[in-house]
Amino acid sequence: MTELLKTEHLEKRYANHLALDDVSISVPEGQIFGLLGPNGAGKTTLIRMINQITAPDKGSIYFKGGKMTSDDVYNIGYLPEERGLYKKMKVGEQALYLAQLKGLSKNDALQSLKKWFKKFEIQNWWDRKVEELSKGMAQKVQFIITILHDPELLIFDEPFSGFDPINVNLLKNEILDLKRRGRTIIFSTHNMGSVEELCDHIALINKSRKVLDGQIDEVRRKYGDNIYELGFKGELDKLNGILTDSYEIVSEEQSDSMNLVKIKILKEEKPNYLLSLLISQVEVLHFNEIIPSMNDIFIKVVGDTNMVMNDNK
Amino acid sequence: MNKILLVIKREFLTRVKKKSFIVMTILGPVFLAGFMLAPMLIMQIRDTEEKEMLVADQTGLFADRLHSTDLVKYTAVQFVPADSLKNRLLNGKSYALLYIEGKPNEEPVKVTIYSEKQLSVDIQGSTRRQLENVIEKKRLMGYNIENIDEILASLKVNINVATVRWDKDGGERESHTGALMGAAYVASFAIYMFIFMFGSMVMRGVIEEKSNRIVEVIISSIKPFQLMLGKILGIAMVGLLQFAIWILLTLGIVMAVGSMIAGDMQQVAAEQIEAVQQASGGLSSMLNTNSLSAMLSGIPFTSILISFLFYFLGGYLLYAALFAAIGSAVENEADTQQLVIPVTIPIIVGLFIMMHSFQYPDSSLSFWASMIPFTSPMVMMARVPFGVPMWELALSIAILFATFILLTWFTAKIYRVGILMYGKKPSLKEMMKWVSYKN
Numbered sequence: 001m002t003e004l005l006k007t008e009h010l011e012k013r014y015a016n017h018l019a020l021d022d023v024s025i026s027v028p029e030g031q032i033f034g035l036l037g038p039n040g041a042g043k044t045t046l047i048r049m050i051n052q053i054t055a056p057d058k059g060s061i062y063f064k065g066g067k068m069t070s071d072d073v074y075n076i077g078y079l080p081e082e083r084g085l086y087k088k089m090k091v092g093e094q095a096l097y098l099a100q101l102k103g104l105s106k107n108d109a110l111q112s113l114k115k116w117f118k119k120f121e122i123q124n125w126w127d128r129k130v131e132e133l134s135k136g137m138a139q140k141v142q143f144i145i146t147i148l149h150d151p152e153l154l155i156f157d158e159p160f161s162g163f164d165p166i167n168v169n170l171l172k173n174e175i176l177d178l179k180r181r182g183r184t185i186i187f188s189t190h191n192m193g194s195v196e197e198l199c200d201h202i203a204l205i206n207k208s209r210k211v212l213d214g215q216i217d218e219v220r221r222k223y224g225d226n227i228y229e230l231g232f233k234g235e236l237d238k239l240n241g242i243l244t245d246s247y248e249i250v251s252e253e254q255s256d257s258m259n260l261v262k263i264k265i266l267k268e269e270k271p272n273y274l275l276s277l278l279i280s281q282v283e284v285l286h287f288n289e290i291i292p293s294m295n296d297i298f299i300k301v302v303g304d305t306n307m308v309m310n311d312n313k
Numbered sequence: 314m315n316k317i318l319l320v321i322k323r324e325f326l327t328r329v330k331k332k333s334f335i336v337m338t339i340l341g342p343v344f345l346a347g348f349m350l351a352p353m354l355i356m357q358i359r360d361t362e363e364k365e366m367l368v369a370d371q372t373g374l375f376a377d378r379l380h381s382t383d384l385v386k387y388t389a390v391q392f393v394p395a396d397s398l399k400n401r402l403l404n405g406k407s408y409a410l411l412y413i414e415g416k417p418n419e420e421p422v423k424v425t426i427y428s429e430k431q432l433s434v435d436i437q438g439s440t441r442r443q444l445e446n447v448i449e450k451k452r453l454m455g456y457n458i459e460n461i462d463e464i465l466a467s468l469k470v471n472i473n474v475a476t477v478r479w480d481k482d483g484g485e486r487e488s489h490t491g492a493l494m495g496a497a498y499v500a501s502f503a504i505y506m507f508i509f510m511f512g513s514m515v516m517r518g519v520i521e522e523k524s525n526r527i528v529e530v531i532i533s534s535i536k537p538f539q540l541m542l543g544k545i546l547g548i549a550m551v552g553l554l555q556f557a558i559w560i561l562l563t564l565g566i567v568m569a570v571g572s573m574i575a576g577d578m579q580q581v582a583a584e585q586i587e588a589v590q591q592a593s594g595g596l597s598s599m600l601n602t603n604s605l606s607a608m609l610s611g612i613p614f615t616s617i618l619i620s621f622l623f624y625f626l627g628g629y630l631l632y633a634a635l636f637a638a639i640g641s642a643v644e645n646e647a648d649t650q651q652l653v654i655p656v657t658i659p660i661i662v663g664l665f666i667m668m669h670s671f672q673y674p675d676s677s678l679s680f681w682a683s684m685i686p687f688t689s690p691m692v693m694m695a696r697v698p699f700g701v702p703m704w705e706l707a708l709s710i711a712i713l714f715a716t717f718i719l720l721t722w723f724t725a726k727i728y729r730v731g732i733l734m735y736g737k738k739p740s741l742k743e744m745m746k747w748v749s750y751k752n
Contacts, residue, residue, distance in 0.1 A: 073533060100319055
């Protein structure tokens with residue numbers, strides 16, 4: 001898989017504060033890349049560097065194989081977290097202006113805008129001033145402006161804030177559609193639910209450093225605690241006989257139809273072996289690995305790194 | 314470059330299309346013309362109704378020597394105690410009663426004017442002067458000088474002083490201090506207004522982009538410096554357009570209305586000249602019709618116009634960059650007050666020095682203030698009409714534009730950091746730190 005964007009050892013210092021420290025990420029082409037991290041971790045600084053708004057003190061950024069230049073910004077669509085539009089300007093006029101700044105000709109911009117306004121069914125907003133629109137409506141316009149020049153890389157910083165659930169869905173479908181059309185997307189959010197739903201890759205930044213990255217499934221499996229859930233029929237006590245010190249029952253739940261237990265494998269035992277033990281004693285209904293949610297991983301990793309850093313101090 | 318043009322176009326069009334711009338552009342000259350014409354008009358509005366003043370003269374010296382004017386007509390009445398004339402005054406149409414007490418044929422002991430309404434200053438003054446004249450004349454007569462009338466007439470003089478300036482190379486031209494001061498005042502005041510009005514328009518524009526949260530979207534397409542420069546130049550064009558329309562419209566209105574009033578005035582003036590000439594026995598008044606055009610041709614128009622354009626733009630550009638930097642640091646206009654003071658003080662100081670320079674265009678204060686770029690647009694403009702050596706003008710303009718370039722580079726660094734800073738309002742000290750931030 002080729003990478004569209006790569007950063008190497010990025011560092012940025014503001015006065016006495018280190019905003020980015022040796023951050024290297026690699027964004028594969030045609031995938032959705034989640035950029036995660038608590039507030040103030042340095043995500044926005046990184047995103048602004050990719051957009052050529054700020055320059056790194058050290059390190060370099062590569063785009064499509066070559067060193068990134070200022071002309072590459074025409075190939076990026078950026079929806080910043082701090083976003084808005086000229087309140088006193090008409091929607092259409094404004095969209096045209098911003099599209100032309102991204103390098104589209106007036107005619108191309110006009111045609112493309114007409115198409116998108118029709119798709120989102122907002123043609124009658126063209127001559128309205130932005131201040132007359134609701135926040136959600138303005139966000140829709142903003143989204144269209146971001147993707148209008150059909151860039152290869154899209155960067156969405158908290159794209160769903162301010163949208164109602166219906167529009168969130170609409171937006172998610174558009175993002176997935178962009179991916180289907182081969183576009184690459186960097187997606188920054190605190191909403192871990194949508195990360196699981198959309199992202200292929202993630203990188204987690206905490207305290208100016210990258211603390212975790214990789215394919216999302218691998219990451220989640222890696223942070224699994226080796227806990228398996230077992231649904232079965234039979235006596236709960238029977239389990240105690242077969243489970244040696246290699247296993248620990250984390251939780252148990254009884255109901256009329258079946259019993260549920262979560263078993264943690266403590267030593268280097270294979271789950272297959274555990275299953276074979278279980279099958280001989282009880283009637284297994286289901287047996288599956290518990291994969292931690294991104295939310296749990298986020299909290300665990302951020303908490304751990306903070307602790308390590310505090311210890312170092 | 315192309316991108317800067319787009320920004321300039323947007324900044325220009327959105328402002329020019331605003332209703333408030335159109336209204337201001339049209340109403341501005343009406344107010345301005347009104348300002349210039351009002352004194353002329355007010356002079357025209359006079360109480361033209363002829364008023365009757367009763368004259369009760371115990372001395373007998375004045376009754377037939379008071380000349381009725383446009384304003385007041387003197388009517389002699391028999392001298393009786395004032396009380397008995399009171400009813401006649403209050404019930405009749407007469408305006409006032411001039412009551413002169415004293416012995417017959419001697420100077421009056423007491424002069425009183427009774428009236429129901431407040432006596433106008435005009436009438437009071439002209440009556441007093443007439444009384445004084447009569448008495449002066451009577452006293453002069455008392456000296457028994459022969460041909461006293463002719464002597465008096467030949468004493469009246471009216472001198473008009475012409476001022477002439479000699480150049481070093483021997484040329485000579487009439488100078489017209491009044492007209493020069495007028496031109497200097499208008500030019501430097503226009504620069505002062507332009508800097509203030511459109512400098513703060515730049516500041517508001519920057520704040521608008523920041524508080525609307527659109528700025529990050531824009532600078533992901535263009536460099537912050539391009540956005541700042543485009544905004545400053547776009548607003549400069551708005552200002553130039555507005556000033557051009559203002560000047561043309563104001564001139565148009567003043568000329569149209571002025572010629573109507575001037576027609577009347579000339580008539581009045583002609584009558585006055587006639588009267589003066591009669592009174593002074595044909596002594597030449599030295600008033601010639603060419604004096605106005607001579608006055609205008611005495612002003613070095615081209616040098617004024619060219620330096621006006623340079624200082625007008627240079628002054629604006631210099632301050633607009635500063636205003637933009639301030640706008641970038643705050644999120645709403647209320648927060649600008651403290652930060653804006655260091656910028657507005659030099660402008661206001663410039664205005665004060667400009668006032669001084671009208672009086673003393675060649676003082677050392679005037680010289681230095683017209684070299685310092687922060688005051689030079691206003692101060693030098695006040696000096697140019699009086700004639701400034703070429704090297705001074707060139708040096709001052711060179712300093713102004715060099716400072717503009719340096720300052721823009723400097724403020725762009727503040728601007729670049731400021732537009733992305735949200736939250737707490739920075740102090741001037743912190744803003745200075747931003748300059749050292751790397752890109």
